Amino acid sequence: MSSLVYMYAVLPRAVADGLVGISGQPVRWVSLDNLAAAVSDVPADEFGEEPLNERIGDMSWLGPRAVAHQEVNSELHERAEAIVPLAFGTVFRDDDRVRQLLRDQVRALSTRLEAVRGCAEWVVALHLLKSPEVDDEPSVVAARLEIESTTPGRAHLLRQRTAALERDAARRLQADASEAVLAGLRQSAVDVFVEPLPTDSVERPLLRASVLVRREAESRFLDDIDQLRTRWAEPIYRLLLTGPWPPYRFGGLTDRA
């Protein structure tokens, strides 16, 4: 059965032996000058372009392979100062093609390795559980007062306008919450990337961001998260955090200063 070469990550040098990759295959290294790619062999009948595209939407196929991919990168991330982890499904015909990539992309890869050196990535999501209270918002207070002091006919019209004001005020408060959380994340982060939000989802968060944090600043970052959770608290908001991840997002971003 013919095999292909699956690439997990690029590092400045080989850091570990004996790691096990997808489908139990040993992780090995393809090195060129100051770059080393962690790779393993995968079967062509699963990882060729066509079969891969057919299988990637099947979570029972993807699940264990995605976990294996992450386990390799997590191990490497723990052992190396710098790592550029790749997305799932980065496949080459053979080792020569891997070396060719390292040669062609040496500058870009070296720049990215430096950008994420000593860092981990965290994912933060701010969810809205219920609409924030608008009773104290000046526009709403003023409109309600006006309703109380006017004729019944005019009060009916004003009530409709007040409902719109209440919706606007709620939206404003939600936007303020997103801004404040974003500012809070930036306090101890090296970089923050605001993720595009899903367009068609009932549980669309107000904000979703990837945050690059120096490993040595992690406890400070987690303290910041705790403070944000206290300020933007349930039952109105919920702040979710996952990490530390190898820098999948920041290692892959192109052309960022």
Place this chain on the structure above:
Amino acid sequence: MTGQSFSLSAPGADEMSLLELADRLLNRGVVLTGEATLSVAGVDLIYLGLNVMLTAVENLRPRNAAAAPRDNVT
């Protein structure tokens, strides 16, 4: 104190983490769409749904560059 943070390095990652994992690893291809049930290792996950496309896994390719890491496999 950070009860809702968790590491995904451990095997047996839970349901939420698998969704997060797919999101991280397929970062350009995963979109959340309507309701869906997917089965992972025999466990039914009910969440917002993964609609995965593998159109751009070449995470490394700089803009306007000809060389793709996924060069490949025809």
